[in-house]
Amino acid sequence: MRLNHPIYLDNQATTRCDPRVLAVMLPWFTQNFANPHSTEHAMGRAVEAAVEAARAQVAALIGAKPREIVFTSGATESNNIAIKGAAKFAQGNERRRIITLATEHKCVLESVKESAEYGFEPLILPVRPDGTLDLSILAEALQTPTLLVSIMAVNNETGVIQDLAGLAPIVKAAGALLHCDAAQGAGKIPLDVQALGIDLLSISGHKIYGPKGVGALYVRRRPRVRLAPLFSGGGQERGLRSGTLPAPLVIGLGEACRLAGEEMADEATRIAALRTRLLARLQAGLPGLAVNGSLDARIAGNLNLTFPAASAQAMMQAAPDLCVSTGSACSSAEVEPSYVLTALGLDDAAAARTLRLGIGRFTSADDIETAAALLIEAHGTARSSEATKTLHAQDDLHRT
Numbered sequence: 001m002r003l004n005h006p007i008y009l010d011n012q013a014t015t016r017c018d019p020r021v022l023a024v025m026l027p028w029f030t031q032n033f034a035n036p037h038s039t040e041h042a043m044g045r046a047v048e049a050a051v052e053a054a055r056a057q058v059a060a061l062i063g064a065k066p067r068e069i070v071f072t073s074g075a076t077e078s079n080n081i082a083i084k085g086a087a088k089f090a091q092g093n094e095r096r097r098i099i100t101l102a103t104e105h106k107c108v109l110e111s112v113k114e115s116a117e118y119g120f121e122p123l124i125l126p127v128r129p130d131g132t133l134d135l136s137i138l139a140e141a142l143q144t145p146t147l148l149v150s151i152m153a154v155n156n157e158t159g160v161i162q163d164l165a166g167l168a169p170i171v172k173a174a175g176a177l178l179h180c181d182a183a184q185g186a187g188k189i190p191l192d193v194q195a196l197g198i199d200l201l202s203i204s205g206h207k208i209y210g211p212k213g214v215g216a217l218y219v220r221r222r223p224r225v226r227l228a229p230l231f232s233g234g235g236q237e238r239g240l241r242s243g244t245l246p247a248p249l250v251i252g253l254g255e256a257c258r259l260a261g262e263e264m265a266d267e268a269t270r271i272a273a274l275r276t277r278l279l280a281r282l283q284a285g286l287p288g289l290a291v292n293g294s295l296d297a298r299i300a301g302n303l304n305l306t307f308p309a310a311s312a313q314a315m316m317q318a319a320p321d322l323c324v325s326t327g328s329a330c331s332s333a334e335v336e337p338s339y340v341l342t343a344l345g346l347d348d349a350a351a352a353r354t355l356r357l358g359i360g361r362f363t364s365a366d367d368i369e370t371a372a373a374l375l376i377e378a379h380g381t382a383r384s385s386e387a388t389k390t391l392h393a394q395d396d397l398h399r400t
Contacts (some may be wrong), residue, residue, distance in 0.1 A: 003321040007367045007374070010323045011301055011360030012156055012184060017252070018209040018361070024255040025211065028248040035249045037236065047247045054254025062182070062201060063192035064218050069163075070237045070342050071250050074215035075183035076107040078202035081217055081240060082179045083111040086148050087118040087226030088198070090101075095147040095176070097121045101133060102343040103158075105339040108150050109180055129345045131160035131293040135167055142174035149176050153185030155222065157356055158293030159302025161189060168197040169192030177225060183207050183215075188299045189270065193218055199225045205249065209361055210256030214249035217241075240286040267361060272300035274359050274368050279303060281372035286379055292344055292354065301359040306346065307379055312355045313381035317375045325356050 007306070008011050022367050028050065036051045038044030050299045056066040072078045087098060098120045112122045123141055127133055133151065142149070149171045164180065171178045179200040182191055186201075187208035193201055201218040219240065233242020259331050283289050288308030308313065312326045327338040337351035346354070355375075359368070 006321045006323050008323045009359060009367075009371055010325050011358035011359045011365065012159070012207075013325055013358065014206045014212065014358060015209045015360055016362055017206075017211055018256065020259060021210055021252045021255045024246045025252040027250055029064045036151075036250075037234075038244050039360050051247055051250050052243060054251045057254035057258045058203065058216050059218075061186060061193050061248075061261045062203075062218060064201075065221065067238075068221050070219055070220050070240050071245055071253075072215045072217055072237075072241055073213055075105075075181060075202040075204035075208070076215075077241075078204075078215050078217035079105070079107045079179075079181050080111050081149055081227060081230055082200040082202060082219075083108065083148065084118075084230060085226070085240070086177060086179075087115040087120050088228035088230075089226050090117050090147050093147060095145040097123055097141075097144050097146040097341060098148050098150070099123045099125060099138070099141055099146055099176075100125055100150040101125050101152070101162075102152065102157055103127050103131060103160075104152055104316070105156055105181055105183070108152070114149060115285070126170065127343055130297070131155060131340075131344055132156050132297055133162055135163070135170060138167055139170050139174075143174060146174060146176040148179055151182065151220060152181040152183075153191060154182075154188065155286065155293070155340065156184050156325065157338060158304045158344070159184070159299045160293040161185070161297045161299060163297070164191075164196050164198070170198050177341040184299065187257065187264060188301070190264070193220070203253075205253040205256060208256045208260050211249045211252040214246060214253045216253065268300040270362070271359050273363075274363060274365065275300060275303060277365070278357065278368045278372055281369070282375060285372070285376035290350075298362060301363075302331050303357040303359075304341075304354065305357065306354045308349050308353075310379045310382035311352050313352075313373065315355065315378040315381065317385045318378035318381040318385070322371055322374045323379070324358075324388065327356055 032046055034043035036047040038050055055069045058069050059066045066287055091171055098112050100108055100122050101279045124320050125137055168178055177199045180198050181202045183204040186203045199220045203216045205214040227240055229240050269388045292304040292398040337348045341351040
């Protein structure tokens, strides 16, 4: 089946910039284009005011104060500043452990591992087969004095939601800082940094229908979280992230956060209904289909599925008009199985038959019906093709 246009189901990798966000951004490229730090003149002050309004919009989405928001280039940079910045500032601190999970984003895992350069002990905890953390394991790990715990709100491959409300009190009781990579959670599930007791939280614009190249880091002020900057410059953004702010992108991020806050509940309901329909169609057409990760603790738009008898790569080749992925876009160039799926207990063969489907704001009911048909057809095509290749290989072996 060939289509006139592709169907996009890769919304965990990135989202379409909402046209309403783009409309708000455009004037700041060509009309009000001044440097937001050039406050000596009227144009610069106008841009500065728009940036501060965006800062308030980002803060409102997560229950923070505007002055606690530091703008960055995205969640990867935010995560690096949070983890490495905390470790760099606390060199010599008696708290020598930094904890994270085996299913975290690569930038978090690598940042935690690199904390060893500052004299810290990186500790990577396992997850249960459904992708969630056993809080008793966390409590045991925190018996060693710990500087920081970094746990994502929502996993980028499985969509599994971690129990932040349950784990935060354990972290705080141990005297550690709590950092949350909320790239996949902000705007999708309610997050209140004050109510949850989160000290540091990372956001990415392009995951919430905003522009690429911009994000934010929440840094608690009371009690104050102290970080060291990762690079030198003019001392912008509370001295934590030097450099001229990309005002149009920042303003777009603010608008994306405003829209997410207003539409989150209704959007989640609609998207969850589409996910339920897609899963039902696939389960009816492909007996043996398996869902990876908890279906209960999961964002509305994610399905991570292991198909019964065809490789993910072969299915993607058989359905070129369907935009899906085999896992994290940041690791898609790798040939080894997803480390997230491995952490859930999948073997290499199962991981190779796994696709991530990401439903989003602009996915329609017709898209879901067509995608289901394409996947079922692609599975049959790929299975037949792989079976034929196996027979040919066996014949060649017999001839030799």
